[in-house]
Amino acid sequence: MVTAAAAADRREQALWQVLETVMDPEIPVLSVVDLGIIRHVRETGPAAVEVGVSPTYSGCPATEVIRADVERALRADGFQQVVVRDVLSPPWTSDWISERGREKLRRYGIAPPEKAVSSPSGLRARAPVACPRCGSEQTERISEFGSTPCKAHYRCTACAEPFDHFKCI
Amino acid sequence: MQSERAGSGGSPGSGSAGGSADGRDAIERCRYILRLADTSLVLGQRLGEWVGHAPALEEDLGLANISLDLIGQARLLLTHAGEVEGAGRDEDQLAFLRDGSDYCNLTLAEQPNGDFGRTIVRQFLIDAWQLEIYEWLQQSKDTRLAEVAAKALKETRYHLRYSAEWLIRLGDGTEESQRRVQQALDELWPFTQELFVADALDEDMAASGIASPLAQLQPRWSARIDEVLREATLQRPADTDYPWHGKRGQHGEHLGYLLAEMQHMQRAYPGAKW
Numbered sequence: 001m002v003t004a005a006a007a008a009d010r011r012e013q014a015l016w017q018v019l020e021t022v023m024d025p026e027i028p029v030l031s032v033v034d035l036g037i038i039r040h041v042r043e044t045g046p047a048a049v050e051v052g053v054s055p056t057y058s059g060c061p062a063t064e065v066i067r068a069d070v071e072r073a074l075r076a077d078g079f080q081q082v083v084v085r086d087v088l089s090p091p092w093t094s095d096w097i098s099e100r101g102r103e104k105l106r107r108y109g110i111a112p113p114e115k116a117v118s119s120p121s122g123l124r125a126r127a128p129v130a131c132p133r134c135g136s137e138q139t140e141r142i143s144e145f146g147s148t149p150c151k152a153h154y155r156c157t158a159c160a161e162p163f164d165h166f167k168c169i
Numbered sequence: 170m171q172s173e174r175a176g177s178g179g180s181p182g183s184g185s186a187g188g189s190a191d192g193r194d195a196i197e198r199c200r201y202i203l204r205l206a207d208t209s210l211v212l213g214q215r216l217g218e219w220v221g222h223a224p225a226l227e228e229d230l231g232l233a234n235i236s237l238d239l240i241g242q243a244r245l246l247l248t249h250a251g252e253v254e255g256a257g258r259d260e261d262q263l264a265f266l267r268d269g270s271d272y273c274n275l276t277l278a279e280q281p282n283g284d285f286g287r288t289i290v291r292q293f294l295i296d297a298w299q300l301e302i303y304e305w306l307q308q309s310k311d312t313r314l315a316e317v318a319a320k321a322l323k324e325t326r327y328h329l330r331y332s333a334e335w336l337i338r339l340g341d342g343t344e345e346s347q348r349r350v351q352q353a354l355d356e357l358w359p360f361t362q363e364l365f366v367a368d369a370l371d372e373d374m375a376a377s378g379i380a381s382p383l384a385q386l387q388p389r390w391s392a393r394i395d396e397v398l399r400e401a402t403l404q405r406p407a408d409t410d411y412p413w414h415g416k417r418g419q420h421g422e423h424l425g426y427l428l429a430e431m432q433h434m435q436r437a438y439p440g441a442k443w
Contacts, residue, residue, distance in 0.1 A: 055320075057241065057324060058238055058242045058244070058245060058320055058321060058324060059213075059236075059238045059239070059240050059241025059244075060237070088317065088319075088320055089319065089320075090319070091320040091323060093323075142227060143227035143228075143231060144231060144327060145227065145230045145231035145233075145234040145235075145331075149234050149237060153227065153230075169326075169327070
């Protein structure tokens with residue numbers, strides 16, 4: 001039994017490795033695993049697998065592309081039946097982006113989200129956002145909304161570079 | 170065109186859901202969820218009209234992003250409404266094949282954009298309403314509705330932050346910007362009566378634990394509105410009677426034009442896929 005469980009573990013590890021190769025279409029350095037949107041993945045039968053995926057934002061157009069990419073990657077790995085399930089609860093939070101994912105974002109020029117989720121009482125409170133290029137906290141927000149739903153637009157007043165900030169939700 | 174009979178339970182066209190007490194409950198609950206869905210969808214469509222026309226690129230992106238969130242929320246809600254109804258209608262059929270009299274959005278949501286200030290006033294009033302509604306709905310006995318609300322709430326928080334910040338900037342801005350947003354507020358305020366006046370459906374939903382008693386949410390909404398208006402140096406208009414009942418399907422002329430544009434493709438080419 002122990003060896004059967006160990007083999008199942010190994011198989012699940014292999015599935016996570018496949019998902020590591022599926023990149024966010026808008027932020028191509030970040031895998032869907034780094035992003036923290038894969039809620040579960042399990043074999044459900046011979047050559048059959050189920051993946052639970054959470055949307056980041058309700059209206060994010062990348063969600064459908066991600067679902068299709070996840071399915072394609074698992075089919076390419078030999079699974080004939082792939083079910084991608086939409087998991088809404090508990091809702092995705094930017095806190096689920098992995099440490100590695102945060103570092104990748106920073107190197108890509110996007111300031112990663114802070115770790116605390118915004119509360120309704122702190123509606124207009126804002127934590128300082130460090131510039132991903134020079135590290136200065138002398139930054140200002142240009143717009144709460146950027147090129148994708150998950151990003152806000154900032155400018156560093158120390159090194160004068162504009163940059164994206166992955167919003168904290 | 171299909172026969173559209175949402176809310177008229179028990180008709181031959183409405184599938185197996187009609188007739189029994191459970192069926193009537195389902196149709197009522199569907200109708201309630203459509204009120205939330207349609208408010209988000211219609212407001213999202215309105216904001217989409219700004220794309221390419223906003224006063225600055227940042228606001229163009231901002232309004233487009235809020236629009237996307239609202240349409241995303243509407244899709245989740247419409248899908249759920251269709252499942253609750255049990256007559257086989259999906260999100261697309263509900264969005265594109267219902268006529269105006271079957272739309273149950275708040276009348277405020279369909280009001281035309283006007284200038285940027287008027288759009289911000291409308292947005293602020295509805296954001297503050299959605300914040301209270303979604304916060305309460307997290308404990309709804311309809312567990313799927315609770316899940317959708319928990320997701321939507323996160324987005325509503327920063328929608329409200331955006332609209333409140335702009336309202337303060339415009340209200341406490343120049344003489345001209347203040348004059349314009351005050352006028353917009355005066356004109357739109359009468360529509361806010363509909364936000365918290367419960368009709369029989371609202372009361373039924375509250376009694377069965379699906380939705381909040383609306384009157385219970387009003388003081389929190391009102392306090393938040395007052396706080397922002399004070400900072401924006403704007404005057405809160407007096408409450409008036411309201412003859413608008415968008416949530417019951419009685420709309421002004423504006424909704425028809427909006428739906429004509431939004432539904433044109435599906436009406437002209439039924440079943441067409443992207």
